[in-house]
Structures are given as C-alpha cells and as structure tokens.
Amino acid sequence: MSSSTTSTTTISTAGPPSRRNTELAMLAFAVIIPVFAYANVGLALSDEMPSGMLSYGLGLGLLAGIGHIVVRKFAPYADPLLLPLATLLNGLGLVLIWRLDQSERLARAAASQGFAYQASAPNQLMYSAMGVAFFIGVLMLLKDHRILQRYTYISMAGALVLLVMPVFFPAKFGARIWVTVGSFSIQPAEFAKIVIAVFFAGYLMVKRDALALASRRFMGLYLPRGRDLGPILVVWAMSILILVFETDLGTSLLFFGMFVVMLYVATERTSWIVFGLLMSAVGAVGVATFEPHVQQRVDAWLDPFAVYETGQGTEQIAQALMAFGSGGVMGTGLGQGNSDLIGFAANSDFILATVGEELGLAGTMAILLLYGLIVERGVRTALAARDPFGKLLAIGLSAAFGIQVFVVAGGVMGLIPLTGMTMPFLAYGGSSVLANWALIAILIKISDTARRPAPAPAPSPDAEMTQVVRP
C-alpha cells in the first residue's frame, strides 16, 4: 500500500468464496422445469400423467445431484450457473425428444420407409447419463486446465485426425460427418471442437504478440504482415477442405469462426474479424458454386417453399418455418403442435422447430437466452481467468458453443443455409451430448481456478519480530 493514499479504504479482490448452495437451488429448479414439461406433454397427449414421470424426474435429479456433488468436491469455487443451465437444457431436450417419440406420424413415416421405428428418448437418457459421467470424469481427471497447454501440438494432430476421419466413411444423409463402427456411429467434429480450442489457445498464447504488434496501418485497419497471415490461411484452407470433402457447412463455419474469435481476443485487432468474414464469405460462395450438396442446401435456403411447386428436394425447412409460424407468440402448448410433420431429423437438427411451435416465440427466446447465459458465463470465466491460456480456452469454448447455437438456430429459422449440426444438449445425439458435457466440465474447471480466492500472501515483514531498543 502506497503511503500517499489519502483514504483508509482498501480495494481488494472480492470473490464470494463458493456459490455451491446457489447452484444446488438452481439445480433443483432446473430439474423441476423439465418434469413440469413432461407432465404437460403427457396431459396434452393422453389426458393423464405420464407413467414414467416419477422415474424420469428422479433420474434427472440423480444425474444433476451426482454432478453437483462432484463439482462440490472437485471444483468448489466454480461458476454456479453452468451446471444448472446445462441440466435444464438437457432435461428439456429429453422431454421434447420423448414428445416426438409419441408422434404416430413419425412412426408411420418410419414404417413406410421400411425401418423399425424406435423410441429415441431412452437412448438420449442413456447418452445424458454417459454425458454426465463424462462431465464427472473430466472434472476428476483434469486437475488443472493448464495441463492441457502441454498438449498444444498433440491436440492439433488429434483435431486433424478427428476432422479428417469422416472422409473415409460413407456419407450419411449427404454429409460425411460420421464415423461408423458397426452399429455405432459418432460425430467426431463435436469432440474436435474442444480439442481444437485447446490447440488454438496454446498456439495463440505463444504467437499473439507477433500477430498483434507486427502490422502496418492502412485505412484505419491494422494489416498483418504477410507471413503472419500463415496460420489464419491454414485454418481457412482446412475449413474449406472440410466443406469440400465432408460437404458440411456447419463444421467448417464453426472452426473458422472459432479461430477468428480467438484471434481477435488474443490480438485485439479488429482487422482479423474483417479478414475472417471476407475469407469465409469468399470460401462459402466459392464452394457453393460447384459442390452440389452445398448448392442444394443454399437453394433450399433461398426458396424453402419451392419444394411444393417443383416437388423436388426436402420440405423440412418449409415445415420448420411453418412450425415457427403456427406457434405464434405463446405457442400451441407442449404436445399440441404438429412439428412432427418435419419428418426426418425432427428430434435432432430440427428440434428447435418443435420448441418454436409448442412454446412459441416466448419459449424460443427463453431457450436461446439459456444458451446465451451459458456463453455469458463462459466469457465471464475468460475475463476472470488469470492465465492467458485459460482465458483463450474459455473464450474459444464459449465461442464454439455460441457459434454452434447460431448456426443451428439460423439454419432452422432460414437465416442461413441449413447445416448438419445439432443444438447442444437439446437435440438427439450421443456425440453432441457427450462433447457438450465435456465442454461444460472444462469451463467449470477453468472458472473454479479463476474464482478461487488468491492464496494467502507470503509472510510479510509484520509477521517478524519487532526488535527491541536496548537502552
């Protein structure tokens, strides 16, 4: 403390030591809402409380409770909102998937296409349990997020493998984003987004000074030197290659967007955003002109209702738009909409259309706000983190999460061409649930480190003995 201070106030860092009880209360709330939704669907569909309600509520409560206990033990200072938000979205997703399982229309459609219709909700419940197990595993095994920094280049290799792998497997539904082993298939891109965030964070932490400072000023923008453009060009080329070979706009957009966000955060140079937007626009337009699958998606986006005139293509987007429209402001009520008309992928890529129809604009906004809050907590964690690697990793993960929500929601609502990504937590899909629980676990771990009160200061002179003046 400087002696020229003029008042006796002390400015200190004030972290509430732990918000675990807040988290527990929010978690209880987050479990009650999906149970309420479940009852709502049951009453609307069959006039009675669904039989599995108690076990569903207990199951979700148990998962949340175990997650909470592990957070209490292994990340006591973590952010109090991340776990409840994720639990709520996961629980609502389960209810929506179960609600679509009850649809006779979907069952008939499946039967007419010749494959057995099976309920997705039990699977999703299993995936959720696995996801929470994954979450617990990450919390227990990852003692400190800075350990990940050691694996910067290994994670680059790992991410490349994960991204390239699907190319060697047959395309499913027009996009090569799946790795199929027997009857088991995963979407490696979901995991790649976490791994690649580790690489970007480690790489940019080392290189950010060169990228930020060595630049010329031109028309109010800092133009980076040619050789510093290397990394952004490489990532751009990679995302274009993904687009060409896997015909998946979403993954490509996710990685490039994440890199540009992290580059901007690391260097504070707006020019990177300008470059990034230009490059992604050029790339997307370029690929869309010659890649038929992407072209098809763009056409469906430009004129979603053309399917009713020409009879070609898919009516999914048109149905999704009509679902949003018929939902109106307040929605039709859970279980009372017709979003199952979307048919294929109604419970995965298009699950937001069900939200839009049955909960209306009000519900959709609430759900999007829940996603926004998760991103906000991630950004807040990044702000509070003390080490640059943790900052960049937290911002990268929350950017990936936010971009994914934007890409899916934008696709379903017809704002951008539809891509094959899933709404985190809400949509049906094992890889997505697992990867996003792991993502939340890493954010919780970083926020635990960031919010942990600073260790007690080293013994200061006042702890020493005062010398006695001897006359």
Place this chain on the structure above:
Amino acid sequence: MSELTLTVMRLGFLAVLWLFVIVAVQVIRSDLFGTRVTQRGSRRGSDRAQRQQASPPQQRQQQQSGGRGGGRQRRGAPTKLVVSEGTLTGTTVALQGQTISLGRAHDSTIVLDDDYASSRHARIYPDRDGQWIVEDLGSTNGTYLDRTRLTTPTPIPLGAPIRIGKTVIELRK
C-alpha cells in the same frame, strides 16, 4: 383434458421457464465479483484479532470517530502529514478526517519499513473537534512526541515531530 387446463399449463410453463431465466440473471447480478471497496480495519478485523489482541477493537471504534471528525476543519488546522525522517522521507498523506494507521502491517495507511516499529504501532486521528490526536497502540518500542514517550492519546501540535523507531513524522499546514 379441458382446454382451460391445457392453456393454464401452457402459459404456466412459459412463466416458469422465464422465471428460471430471471432467477439466473439475478444470480449473475449477485455474483459480480472483481474489486470490492472496504473500509480498512473492519475487513481483517476478525483474523487479526486473534494474532494481535491489542489494537483491532479500538481501531474499529476509531473508524467511527474518525468519520465524525471529517469535513469539519478549523482554520489553522494541519492539512497534511509529512514523513521527515526514515526510509519514507518525503511521503505526505493528506489529512481528510480519516484515521491514519502506522505500522509494519501491510494494510496500514503508512507501512513502515522499520525494524523498530511494531505491526500496529500508532494511529493518528481527529477527535470530535477536529484536533488531531496521536495514540500509541501498545507498541514494543513506543511512540515519542517530541521527546516524551506517549502513554495516552495526545493532541499533536503543528510541526511537532512524532518519532516511531527510525521514522519521524509531523503535521503541517
């Protein structure tokens, strides 16, 4: 199921969903952490009290009287405290009615880097009339005003040297 029940449940669900969002935002609001401004003395009072029984209770009490004395400055009253000898020579602290604590404790107003000073050595505060008082806080080597060792809180004449270990401070206009 009647239409009414379903409508009530539909709106009720939306209300509950939004309630969650609002509660979450409230949690964020109450969770804004960062810097906190605290009055000195009250923050560390509890843990210091066990280590150094002598000073904190008085100090806290002092805070209040210090606050009361503020704002009421008489003509001819000192406006600053100057360190005239010791490692901090040349340092000045404006006197604005606050209590000034002196000692080696790092949360003192003036942190003395002096082997002969105690962690909470002395304090200087205005009394109700705005007269500045120096009080020894049970220090090992004592506080001297001019040449006399202080035993009770004593008013400080303008320009009189207060000696703490190797440090000398005085009040000036």
